[in-house]
Amino acid sequence: MKINGHLPLSESQGTSRPEHTRNHGTARRAPVPGAGESSAQDAAIAHLSALTAQLAALPEVRQERVQQLQQALASGQYRIDTHQVARAMLQDWGLEPSGS
Numbered sequence: 814m815k816i817n818g819h820l821p822l823s824e825s826q827g828t829s830r831p832e833h834t835r836n837h838g839t840a841r842r843a844p845v846p847g848a849g850e851s852s853a854q855d856a857a858i859a860h861l862s863a864l865t866a867q868l869a870a871l872p873e874v875r876q877e878r879v880q881q882l883q884q885a886l887a888s889g890q891y892r893i894d895t896h897q898v899a900r901a902m903l904q905d906w907g908l909e910p911s912g913s
Contacts, residue, residue: 885891903909 882891
């Protein structure tokens with residue numbers, strides 16, 4: 814007998830569902846709207862704060878000096894001392910160049 818389109822459950826059936834609708838321990842719930850948004854927003858805010866701190870720690874760019882160097886490079890007047898560059902890199906890495 815149908816009541817409002819549903820079949821009544823017998824006592825032997827209990828509340829079990831048909832085999833094809835059982836999840837067998839692999840149920841995945843549909844995402845709840847709004848769930849996790851605040852934690853995602855908090856993570857984004859923390860990331861932006863960290864980036865802002867990194868940006869503030871960067872040295873100031875001396876635009877006038879940059880333009881001078883660009884002009885010297887373009888005209889062929891600027892020569893790069895590769896040994897000086899290598900020494901500076903080693904010092905930045907905490908290594909002392911041998912023979913200094």
